[in-house]
Amino acid sequence: MAPSPLIYAVANQKGGVGKTTTSVNLAASLAAAEKRTLLVDCDPQGNASSGVGVRRPNIERSLYDVLIGRSTLRESVISTSVPRLDVVPATQDLVAAEIELVDAPDRATKLRDALRPHVAGYEYVILDCPPSLGLLTLNALVAADRVLVPLQCEYYALEGLTYLMATIDRVKAAFNPDLGVEGIVLTMYDGRTSLTHQVADEVKGHFKVFDSIIPRNVKLSEAPSHGKPVLLYDASSKGAQGYLSLAREILDVNRPKGKAARPRP
């Protein structure tokens, strides 16, 4: 039997901090590193889906159908133009899932239960969460092995973080004891401002922060309108290099002990 994949939830209840950009480009970078990767769009806005070129007319079954039990996860998987990268897309329908599932006794474990039987062929699964701590994010946290938290270095960033960590602790206690926060990813980083440095230092004082930092880079914001991860849009851009570096860091963490990566020249 193929080993089960590592499942990462990319979560932060704040909107516009780079969750979707991180999900899409980390998933594409892992796929570029020869890892079979599944991106699951858990946000009704569907930006992760369109970010890998999957739009409404081509979506027959979405995560909504999976969560309400109308289709299996496998039936909703679509392959992308990135080799080894597949996506389970989301559409606006997904808003209804939050309401329709509210009385279901297994409402928090729907995604986990849907993923488990169908993800054995993948090495990584990336769950792009919506900007709230509602039922969809809860499902992602219950289904995940690790949480990755994109964070923009701005004044109120830390307040939201404390609340997110408390939520993760509650999910650990109630559903998923092995859930761990793998780290904070600093996104849209602009090293020219002193506020950025202050916030980054403070975050590093409290939480694990990835060494790879994602700079503010216009290529990252342009690529989605072409339906492509930045690697297929401008592979030499600072944004693409940032996410490749993040993927390498994650691969290093998960490498079996004793097989250290050879230092890169």
Ligand code: ADP
């Ligand atoms: P979230 O999913 O957390 O709401 P997004 O990933 O959609 O956030 O990012 C919000 C906006 O910022 C998008 O328009 C996106 O293209 C842009 N963006 C994200 N990361 C970067 C970056 N590193 N540099 C420039 N623009 C970025």
Ligand code: MG
């Ligand atoms: Mg998003």
